[in-house]
Amino acid sequence: MTQLALVIDLNVCVGCHACVTSCKEWNTSGGAGPLVDKNAYDEDPSGTFFNRVQTFEVGEFPSTETVHFPKSCLHCEDPPCVPVCPTGASYKRPEDGIVLVDYDKCIGCKYCSWACPYGVREIDESRKEMTKCTLCVDRIYNPTLDEADRLPACVKACPTNARLYGDIHDPDSVVSVAIREAGGYQLMPEWGTKPANHYLPRRKTRITIRDEELERSDNPLKIDSKLPRPGRDEPSLDDVTSW
Numbered sequence: 001m002t003q004l005a006l007v008i009d010l011n012v013c014v015g016c017h018a019c020v021t022s023c024k025e026w027n028t029s030g031g032a033g034p035l036v037d038k039n040a041y042d043e044d045p046s047g048t049f050f051n052r053v054q055t056f057e058v059g060e061f062p063s064t065e066t067v068h069f070p071k072s073c074l075h076c077e078d079p080p081c082v083p084v085c086p087t088g089a090s091y092k093r094p095e096d097g098i099v100l101v102d103y104d105k106c107i108g109c110k111y112c113s114w115a116c117p118y119g120v121r122e123i124d125e126s127r128k129e130m131t132k133c134t135l136c137v138d139r140i141y142n143p144t145l146d147e148a149d150r151l152p153a154c155v156k157a158c159p160t161n162a163r164l165y166g167d168i169h170d171p172d173s174v175v176s177v178a179i180r181e182a183g184g185y186q187l188m189p190e191w192g193t194k195p196a197n198h199y200l201p202r203r204k205t206r207i208t209i210r211d212e213e214l215e216r217s218d219n220p221l222k223i224d225s226k227l228p229r230p231g232r233d234e235p236s237l238d239d240v241t242s243w
Contacts, residue, residue, distance in 0.1 A: 003077060003097035004135055005168045005196035006152070007175040007184055008070055011203050013162040015055050015068030022157035023051040023072075023133075030138050036126035048124045050133040051154055067202065070163075072154075073120045073133035074187060074195035075099050081112035081121065089130070097196060098135050106130050117191045168196055 027050055028035040037047035051072040057064050075092075079099050082090045089105035090112045092098070101112075108128040113121040121132045136152040139145065149156065155163045166173035171180075175198070178184060184198040 001097065001169060002095065002167050003075075003169045003196050004140075004166070005075055005097070005175060005198065006072075006135070006155070007164040007166075007168075007178050007198045007200060009162045009164070009178070009182070009200040010067065010069065011200060012160045013053075013068045013070060014160055015053055015066070016159060017053055018157040018159055019070060019154035019163060020049060020051050020053055022153040024049060026136060026139065026153035027134070034126075035131065036124050038125065046125075048122050048131055050122075050131065065202075070154075071118065071120060071187075072197075073099060073135075074118060074193075074197040075133075075135060077194035077196055078192065080115040080117070080191075080193055084111045084115045086111065098137055099132070100134055100137065101130055101132060103127075103129050117188060117193065118195075168198070 024035060035048040035050075037045070039045050051070060054069045054071060055066065056069070057066055059065050075098055077097065079090075079092055082092055082099070084090075086109065087105045087107055089102045089107070091100060091102065093100065106129045108123060108130060110123060110130065112130055113119075113123065121130055123129070124131050136154075139153060140150050142150060152163075152165055155165045164175050164178055166175040168175050168179065170176055178200060179198050182200045184200050186195045186198055189195075
């Protein structure tokens with residue numbers, strides 16, 4: 001059986017949020033939209049997103065690293081969000097393994113979001129319907145698009161090619177090769193959900209930082225402080241220059 005999925009390379013993700021914005025742009029105007037935005041320009045903005053990037057630091061100063069961790073629906077092979085849905089709105093397509101929500105059946109009870117151990121389902125507060133990543137199902141099968149554009153919006157937008165897309169059940173697909181050769185792993189496999197999306201681990205690079213490197217030797221503030229200062233009674237630049 002075909003199982004379409006994403007493989008995300010954490011070693012090259014720079015946290016630019018291009019995947020987030022492209023996903024929002026495509027889906028808010030597509031079959032899954034519109035996606036609500038509330039207080040978009042206020043101090044406490046909120047809204048519905050299919051894809052988010054979590055950024056955090058690991059290690060101890062001065063040997064710290066910044067990790068950017070994109071997360072969306074993992075399209076599990078045994079999705080716990082499907083059997084708990086009382087109306088059958090959450091379902092998994094047998095032809096490609098994509099997990100979707102039938103908005104005509106969804107009553108916004110949030111049972112599926114409680115069942116999902118990854119926290120990737122979001123209620124649209126305007127529509128009162130549960131939303132999630134569709135793997136751009138209305139894009140990857142769209143015959144009006146060029147073949148090169150029939151990719152999830154996030155994959156198409158990623159400037160570092162950190163996001164790969166394909167069939168993980170095909171041993172020769174780009175995602176299967178990446179998982180096999182780069183040690184791809186599933187998120188929280190202990191839950192038994194068999195997430196289809198995989199992550200490629202960060203390759204550790206040893207960084208040696210010396211004490212003298214913790215402060216710039218060419219600190220401009222220290223250099224400027226050694227320059228001669230004009231006297232208080234000397235004319236200023238405005239006094240001697242005609243703009």
